[in-house]
Amino acid sequence: MDLQQMRYVVAVAETRNFTRAAEHCDVVQSSLSHRIAGLERELGVRLFARSSRRVELTSAGEAFVAAARECLAAAGRAVADAAAATGVVRGWLAVGVIVTTAAVDVPELLQRYRARYPDVHVVLRSGRSDELATAIRDGDLDIAFLGLPEGEAPSGVESVVLDHDEHALVVPAGHRLAGASRVTLAEIADETFVDFAAGTPARAQSDRAFAAAGLVRDVAYKAGVVELISRLVARGLGIALLPSAYIGPLAADDPELALVRVLDGPHRLEYLAWSRFNPSPATRAMLDVLGVGRSSGN
Structure with missing residues (x-):
């Protein structure tokens, strides 16, 4: 054999x-x-x-x-x-990325990484934060960029916070709130919402905020990617709460959408996570490129 x-x-x-x-x-x-x-x-x-x-x-x-x-x-x-x-880093690096990653410009990061470590083959995988964290624990991913509700940290992995972000309200350009400077959850609770699927970390961020405020909302449309959510909003099918750091640049170039600040809205933390168990040379090299100390963790 x-x-x-x-x-x-x-x-x-x-x-x-x-x-x-x-x-x-x-x-x-x-x-x-x-x-x-x-x-x-x-x-x-x-x-x-x-x-x-x-x-x-x-x-x-x-x-x-x-x-x-x-x-x-x-x-x-x-x-x-x-x-x-011998000072040569080679092998494979499996990287997980959520679709709303905003704290890091992933393509630019990979460009810098490749320039320094051309012998490493990088494999990208997108998915939900909980799925990606599980994949790290199972050894299927080396490192991942996650987004979780405020107060929740990835478990069973090393992690460091990259950014703290608040959600913005996304409405059609002709919506009654399109010109508002700010709103509260109580002011939008009766609206029809577009959101991620129930049970996902991306959905939990908004669900927890409404529950904490003692409010119930109607989520009529559920989608897996931000692009579809924003298109449904632009068609007037509902409104959405999305991470401002990610949706802000997209909405700025889209005349069909308007953003409104939410005073008591959801918050999320973006994390970099990697395996606690003996990170590979390729993983350690990525941490060095990101300027992350390996002693940091949760």
Whole structure:
């Protein structure tokens, strides 16, 4: 058994197809199939159930793939650590980003990072703050930019606050409040709202503010991205509360939208989070680029 055989098995498990797995591994399919068959003979078990149309992991295959992923990750880390000992940072860096990140210009950050560490391959993943924090704890992400309600910090990870932001009210340009200098939650509680899906950290920021004020609101439309929320607002389907640092620049260039300050509205903290357990050289390099001390944390 060798690492290449493990890579082939993991590739087939992820693609559920020998042809696509071979393409992913940059090898001819016959060679990949031969190596996997040889591994199955060595182990004395079938790793995949095959038919003319489907490829699925057997129970033995599922157990093998879980351990194989750990072995491949450990091998990759060993190579990266050895290179880092000579002053060369290489390997992979998995970065998670929420769609409303505003404290850091992520493309500009990655440009600076690549200029200093060209041998590191960066993989980006977007998602909800809770999902990204879980991915860090599970070892699927190295570092992530999160946004959480005020008073809530990411758990089980190292983190540092990057920014504190308040939400702004987003209304259509022709709305009765479009020219207002400021409003309170009580003044907008009877409006129809557009917001993120219930149960997400992005939605919790507004829900908690209304609950704290003893108010109930109607969320008629739920979306997963700010761009869709702002388009629904522009069409007059509702109003929204969104992080001002993110929506401000977008609304400034959109004549169909107007922003209003909310005196008692939601607040959020933007965090940088990373693994507590032995950060990789690539992760430590990103922390250095960001000017974040590794001793900081929650």
